[in-house]
Amino acid sequence: MANTFKSYTSGSIGTTLTGVYxxxxxxxxxxxxxxxxxxxxxxIGGSIKLNKAVxxxxxxxxxxxxxxxxxxxxxxxxxxxxxxxxxxxxxxxxTASSLDIIVSTLEIT
Numbered sequence: 001m002a003n004t005f006k007s008y009t010s011g012s013i014g015t016t017l018t019g020v021y022x023x024x025x026x027x028x029x030x031x032x033x034x035x036x037x038x039x040x041x042x043x044i045g046g047s048i049k050l051n052k053a054v055x056x057x058x059x060x061x062x063x064x065x066x067x068x069x070x071x072x073x074x075x076x077x078x079x080x081x082x083x084x085x086x087x088x089x090x091x092x093x094x095t096a097s098s099l100d101i102i103v104s105t106l107e108i109t
Contacts, residue, residue, distance in 0.1 A: 001108055001109065002108070002109050003106055003107070003108055004106070004107045004109070005032075005104070005105070005106055005107075006104075006105050006106075006107055007102055007103065007104045007105070008020055008021040008089075008102070008103045008105070009100070009101065009102045009103075010091065010100070010101050011039070011100045011101075012039070012097040012098070012099075012100070013091050013092065013093055013097070013098070013099040013100070013101065014092075014093055014095070014096040014097050014098065014099075015092065015093060015094065015095070015096055016092065017049060017090040017091070017092045018090060018091055018092065019088055019089075019090050020088075020089045020090060020091050020101055020103055021088065021089045021103050021105065022086065022087070022088040022089075023053075023083045023084060023085050023086060023087050023088070023107075024085065024107075024109075025085050025086070026085060026109060027085055027107055027108065027109050028082065028083065028084055028085070028107075028108045029082075029083040029087075029105045029106065029107045029108065030080050030081070030082055030083070030105060030106045030108075031076065031080060031081040031083065031089070031103060031104070031105055032076070032080065032104045032105060032106055033074065033076050033102075033103070033104040034048060034061070034074070034075045034076050034089075034101070034102070034103045034104070035072050035073065035074050035075065035101070035102050036048065036065070036067065036072060036073050036075060036091065036099055036100070036101050037067065037071065037072035037073075037099070037100045037101075038067040038068065038069060038070065038071055038072070038098060038099065039097075039098055039099070039100055040069070040093075040095050040097075040098035041069060042069060042095070043066060043067065043068050043069060044066075044067050044093050044094055044095045044098045044099060045064035045065060045066055045067070045093065045094040045095075046062070046064070046065050046067050046073065046091070046092070046093055046094075046099050047060055047062060047063045047064055047065070047091065047092045047093075048060065048061040048062050048075055048089060048090070048091050048101070049061065049089070049090045049091075049092070050081065050083075050087065050088075050089060051087065051088040051089075051090055052087055053084065053085065053086025053087050053088070054084070054086070061075060061081070061089075062075050064094060067099075083105075089103055
């Protein structure tokens with residue numbers, strides 16, 4: 001088994017759920033950190049959703065978290081989320097082209 005630290009980013013996310021990271025086949029992943037930032041000139045609300053590959057238990061990790069102008073929110077705050085093959089992380093803002101995200105993971109293959 002190989003353990004590999006990786007990070008995934010996406011910028012200028014708008015009002016539709018946007019895929020940021022999908023766990024590859026034959027892989028498990030632990031989300032170690034996740035930050036969302038406001039790149040707009042007004043406050044925004046940012047959301048992160050976990051889309052499970054198996055079953056219908058898709059859930060929001062955070063929904064419409066308020067992010068002031070020029071600020072970011074560390075969503076994980078020391079917590080971890082375990083993902084299985086095919087699970088995905090998606091992000092969304094309540095304002096067009098206003099949210100950046102970085103997801104740090106430990107992938108186990």
